Amino acid sequence: xxxxxxxxxxxxxxxxxxxxxxxxxxxxxxxxxxxxxxxxxxxxxxxxxxxxxxxxxxxxxxxxxxxxxxxxxxxxxxxxxxxxxxxxxxxxxxxxxxxxxxxxxxxxxxxxxxxxxxxxxxxxxxxxxxxxxxxxxxxxxxxxxxxxxxxxxxxxxxxxxxxxxxxxxxxxxxxxxxxxxxxxxxxxxxxxxxxxxxxxxxxxxxxxxxxxxxxxxxxxxxxxxxxxxxxxxxxxxxxxxxxxxxxxxxxxxxxxxxxxxxxxxxxxxxxxxxxxxxxxxxxxxxxxxxxxxxxxxxxxxxxxx
Amino acid sequence: xxxxxxxxxxxxxxxxxxxxxxxxxxxxxxxxxxxxxxxxxxxxxxxxxxxxxxxxxxxxxxxxxxxxxxxxxxxxxxxxxxxxxxxxxxxxxxxxxxxxxxxxxxxxxxxxxxxxxxxxxxxxxxxxxxxxxxxxxxxxxxxxxxxxxxxxxxxxxxxxxxxxxxxxxxxxxxxxxxxxxxxxxxxxxxxxxxxxxxxxxxxxxxxxxxxxxxxxxxxxxxxxxxxxxxxxxxxxxxxxxxxxxxxxxxxxxxxxxxxxxxxxxxxxxxxxxxxxxxxxxxxxxxxxxxxxxxxxx
Numbered sequence: 001x002x003x004x005x006x007x008x009x010x011x012x013x014x015x016x017x018x019x020x021x022x023x024x025x026x027x028x029x030x031x032x033x034x035x036x037x038x039x040x041x042x043x044x045x046x047x048x049x050x051x052x053x054x055x056x057x058x059x060x061x062x063x064x065x066x067x068x069x070x071x072x073x074x075x076x077x078x079x080x081x082x083x084x085x086x087x088x089x090x091x092x093x094x095x096x097x098x099x100x101x102x103x104x105x106x107x108x109x110x111x112x113x114x115x116x117x118x119x120x121x122x123x124x125x126x127x128x129x130x131x132x133x134x135x136x137x138x139x140x141x142x143x144x145x146x147x148x149x150x151x152x153x154x155x156x157x158x159x160x161x162x163x164x165x166x167x168x169x170x171x172x173x174x175x176x177x178x179x180x181x182x183x184x185x186x187x188x189x190x191x192x193x194x195x196x197x198x199x200x201x202x203x204x205x206x207x208x209x210x211x212x213x214x215x216x217x218x219x220x221x222x223x224x225x226x227x228x229x230x231x232x233x234x235x236x237x238x239x240x241x242x243x244x245x246x247x248x249x250x251x252x253x254x255x256x257x258x259x260x261x262x263x264x265x266x267x268x269x270x271x272x273x274x275x276x277x278x279x280x281x282x283x284x285x286x287x288x289x290x291x292x293x294x295x296x297x298x299x300x301x302x303x304x305x
Numbered sequence: 306x307x308x309x310x311x312x313x314x315x316x317x318x319x320x321x322x323x324x325x326x327x328x329x330x331x332x333x334x335x336x337x338x339x340x341x342x343x344x345x346x347x348x349x350x351x352x353x354x355x356x357x358x359x360x361x362x363x364x365x366x367x368x369x370x371x372x373x374x375x376x377x378x379x380x381x382x383x384x385x386x387x388x389x390x391x392x393x394x395x396x397x398x399x400x401x402x403x404x405x406x407x408x409x410x411x412x413x414x415x416x417x418x419x420x421x422x423x424x425x426x427x428x429x430x431x432x433x434x435x436x437x438x439x440x441x442x443x444x445x446x447x448x449x450x451x452x453x454x455x456x457x458x459x460x461x462x463x464x465x466x467x468x469x470x471x472x473x474x475x476x477x478x479x480x481x482x483x484x485x486x487x488x489x490x491x492x493x494x495x496x497x498x499x500x501x502x503x504x505x506x507x508x509x510x511x512x513x514x515x516x517x518x519x520x521x522x523x524x525x526x527x528x529x530x531x532x533x534x535x536x537x538x539x540x541x542x543x544x545x546x547x548x549x550x551x552x553x554x555x556x557x558x559x560x561x562x563x564x565x566x567x568x569x570x571x572x573x574x575x576x577x578x579x580x581x582x583x584x585x586x587x588x589x590x591x592x593x594x595x596x597x598x599x600x601x602x
Binding site: 294295296297298299300301 | 532
């Protein structure tokens with residue numbers, strides 16, 4: 001940030017309405033691409049490198065976080081040459097534990113903040129929450145928007161809040177969670193994405209993973225298209241992170257196809273695209289092992305989380 | 306105008322995976338012939354991906370099925386028998402369409418039903434019979450109990466389209482396992498109809514999965530699948546037993562060849578077949594002197 005406070009311009013919300021049927025039909029077509037052999041392997045390894053391995057439970061302990069970090073570093077040592085995941089995603093109280101466990105690696109630590117998952121608190125608390133995460137060493141901050149204010153039409157409030165959190169993030173990259181499952185329509189998703197991007201989001205993210213109806217292909221497509229339109233207008237890139245409900249490698253590959261066909265190859269990189277997931281990694285690993293060994297694998301031979 | 310005869314409605318023989326009746330993922334089918342060589346139906350020619358789907362369905366069903374009480378599993382096996390009783394005519398027709406005489410078909414169906422009843426009875430009894438309290442030289446209780454293995458891959462025999470499937474399935478699920486059964490390649494019709502019986506008999510989805518197709522094509526995929534804990538076939542059958550053993554050895558798959566002659570006759574049933582698909586778990590538990598431990602106990 002340059003220190004200049006961004007100002008909300010209601011004009012940005014004047015976009016043509018999102019056509020739901022069109023979006024749904026377009027997203028189904030991404031699932032029809034046939035990806036086999038070497039391209040499948042390449043895709044699977046790319047998926048692994050893009051995962052934000054996540055644990056966001058009330059019952060998280062330092063032990064659990066340490067275990068997750070070990071997994072991030074050693075996805076499946078029986079298969080040499082696998083990438084590591086992109087980041088570990090935890091609550092602010094666990095950032096220092098994760099940071100220490102990941103010392104000397106290139107794996108980032110992402111922390112949720114701003115009264116995650118509901119976001120129902122004051123700006124003061126949310127900023128304190130953000131600073132706590134950053135001070136502990138978080139490389140990335142995942143914030144939630146105030147969906148209540150958004151529905152009440154207080155777009156300027158939502159905008160200012162994101163901008164303020166962005167300022168509090170310092171050097172950490174900011175992911176803005178829209179919690180699309182609570183937004184209702186694709187039109188609202190487009191609106192929230194536009195606000196988040198204008199307010200300075202480095203990433204926009206679909207969901208907290210705490211409610212049903214998390215990341216879906218149509219929702220992600222609308223967000224990707226918002227990113228594309230912003231890029232075409234300003235030349236600035238914004239990242240995308242679908243989270244929640246992506247647990248199968250085939251589905252993850254569909255997402256990659258969508259990213260490629262909507263935004264192009266540049267976004268096929270962990271710097272611009274992430275999967276928020278906990279069980280996806282094992283499924284991808286089992287697929288990779290199956291491709292290498294030739295027979296179907298058993299979860300018994302992979303780590304539990 | 307003369308009265309038109311009704312159009313025949315031909316049944317689509319589909320496979321049974323996770324409580325659903327999909328066509329094979331591969332979209333392939335093969336012709337099922339009667340003894341005169343005339344095509345009487347088409348069956349799904351399942352692919353390796355159907356095996357994969359069936360195994361994951363069986364795996365997710367296993368926990369719940371295994372945790373049910375033996376008594377409840379017995380009730381459900383009994384219910385399968387009840388449902389089968391009501392479908393006798395259909396199954397008899399299907400067996401006769403493939404060359405059975407009425408007498409032999411009826412005999413096979415009756416034997417199948419009786420076999421289900423037999424294993425229904427065993428569901429809550431084999432544990433008591435095969436468990437033991439073991440004498441040990443320390444202050445411990447030591448007991449061994451049978452526990453289910455998990456997912457079992459089963460290759461049905463030829464020439465017993467219904468009895469073969471039931472002789473495999475019943476001891477397997479009676480003991481809390483779940484299974485994937487590859488039906489007889491040439492005579493799979495009764496097995497598919499039996500899947501419909503299962504579907505209406507309170508059997509939880511995924512506990513039994515039935516595929517049709519070419520044994521030669523699928524045996525390798527079943528025997529190499531690391532998430533299948535055991536494999537059972539009949540000893541007078543074609544599949545290359547040595548190859549199956551080689552495939553399964555790497556991940557310690559339990560492998561059994563059951564005796565065809567013994568199993569496919571009346572009385573070809575035994576709790577030892579349930580025990581083939583059980584692991585024995587031994588537990589040590591310290592003996593406490595309850596009276597001496599005071600209020601802290």
